[in-house]
Amino acid sequence: MLHSAALRRLAGKTQVVVPGETAAAGQDSPRTRLTHSLECAQIGRELGQALGCDPDLVETACLAHDLGHPPFGHNGERALDDAATSCGGFEGNAQSLRLLTRLEPKTFAPDGSSVGVNLTRACLDAVLKYPWPRRQDTHSYGVYDDDRAVFDWIREGAEPGRRCLEAQVMDWSDDVAYSVHDLEDAVQSHRLDLTHLRDADERHALLDLCVRRYLPDCGHDELDEALDRLLALDYWPIGYDGSRRAQAALKNATSSLIGRFCRAAEHATREVHGTAPASRYEADLIVPREIRLECAVLKAVTARYVMAREGADILREAQRTVIVELVELIADGAPGTLDVSLRADWAEAADDAARLRVVVDQVASLTDSAAISRHALLSTR
Numbered sequence: 001m002l003h004s005a006a007l008r009r010l011a012g013k014t015q016v017v018v019p020g021e022t023a024a025a026g027q028d029s030p031r032t033r034l035t036h037s038l039e040c041a042q043i044g045r046e047l048g049q050a051l052g053c054d055p056d057l058v059e060t061a062c063l064a065h066d067l068g069h070p071p072f073g074h075n076g077e078r079a080l081d082d083a084a085t086s087c088g089g090f091e092g093n094a095q096s097l098r099l100l101t102r103l104e105p106k107t108f109a110p111d112g113s114s115v116g117v118n119l120t121r122a123c124l125d126a127v128l129k130y131p132w133p134r135r136q137d138t139h140s141y142g143v144y145d146d147d148r149a150v151f152d153w154i155r156e157g158a159e160p161g162r163r164c165l166e167a168q169v170m171d172w173s174d175d176v177a178y179s180v181h182d183l184e185d186a187v188q189s190h191r192l193d194l195t196h197l198r199d200a201d202e203r204h205a206l207l208d209l210c211v212r213r214y215l216p217d218c219g220h221d222e223l224d225e226a227l228d229r230l231l232a233l234d235y236w237p238i239g240y241d242g243s244r245r246a247q248a249a250l251k252n253a254t255s256s257l258i259g260r261f262c263r264a265a266e267h268a269t270r271e272v273h274g275t276a277p278a279s280r281y282e283a284d285l286i287v288p289r290e291i292r293l294e295c296a297v298l299k300a301v302t303a304r305y306v307m308a309r310e311g312a313d314i315l316r317e318a319q320r321t322v323i324v325e326l327v328e329l330i331a332d333g334a335p336g337t338l339d340v341s342l343r344a345d346w347a348e349a350a351d352d353a354a355r356l357r358v359v360v361d362q363v364a365s366l367t368d369s370a371a372i373s374r375h376a377l378l379s380t381r
Contacts, residue, residue, distance in 0.1 A: 001060050004117060006067045006104050010034035012367030014073035030185045033066050033073075036178055040065070044173035047262045051269060051285075052277020053166050060119070061126035061170040067104075068095025070364040071371040072319040079323035084360045087353040093129050093142050095364050100124060101150045103361060105341065122280065124154045126166035129174075131155060146357060158281065165278055168285035176261045179298035182306065184254045187240045188247075192305040194239055197231060210300035218293065226293035233260075257298075264291040322375045323363065329378040331359045337378060338362050 010033035041062035048058030107118035130142040186192040273283040
């Protein structure tokens with residue numbers, strides 16, 4: 001997995017802010033999709049191993065979980081979903097499965113078809129954050145109709161909709177990694193003044209956002225208590241002035257929060273399932289509600305102070321325009337506008353929907369800068 005081109009491309013894909021965007025604010029190394037995936041893998045490996053999972057399997061799942069994300073993060077994902085309506089839509093997790101089992105060139109079947117990176121059934125199952133096809137009750141899903149054969153092989157014998165323990169560990173590690181590290185990035189880039197979290201009006205706005213975006217069934221009182229618990233931690237950073245001492249304190253807070261969230265899950269899981277090593281479908285990961293609430297509050301902090309920053313709406317609209325127009329421009333000029341590796345897929349496509357799926361594969365593979373450059377190039381033709 002470490003040697004795949006798809007993983008390397010994550011270095012040029014948005015995590016929360018566009019790569020390089022925070023340099024003017026004095027932070028020239030914010031998280032990208034690649035650094036997030038590496039950090040997620042470290043967290044997942046240790047938590048999975050503590051529970052008895054195969055650490056290599058969990059680490060691989062964590063490295064692979066974001067491979068299908070398109071340029072511009074979740075904003076690009078929504079735009080590409082709109083552009084792909086006539087071929088069944090777009091979902092980053094379903095794209096990850098497609099990439100692992102078809103698009104990433106490494107291994108071929110005897111009939112000449114690509115089988116992607118040729119991972120084991122257990123490893124692919126661990127990548128399935130949403131082990132179901134597209135359905136009406138949720139926007140998230142893990143497989144396109146076109147990839148149902150390999151999905152059914154992966155899920156053979158598994159209870160429908162149930163995730164294996166390794167997938168649950170990957171998912172929680174993902175939440176922990178981006179909630180804590182995005183908080184660190186927000187502070188380092190001076191987008192978040194930590195004193196704002198103690199202001200009554202700011203707290204109300206923050207918790208209201210948390211309810212709307214992450215926890216519609218949760219009241220302000222519970223979230224207020226969760227924020228109070230975080231602020232009362234003896235390692236919670238008091239302020240940040242960019243000094244080495246402040247940087248060290250912030251790093252200590254990051255490490256301690258990750259430990260808090262992971263240890264709570266490990267202990268709660270052992271209380272329910274016992275101390276024997278567990279893997280696959282022998283147990284479910286148990287995360288205490290109060291810990292989930294604390295994690296959700298941290299997500300809301302990033303959403304309020306980074307994603308909703310001044311000028312972000314204008315930037316996101318420009319990104320959506322690039323994605324939608326790029327799909328049209330590549331489709332109009334295909335197969336010549338496709339990478340050589342995708343032209344055979346275009347030639348073998350049975351209909352317009354299948355050809356559009358190949359175009360979507362192309363756009364999804366691009367880094368942020370490559371999407372902007374290719375859009376500019378094709379727009380001038």
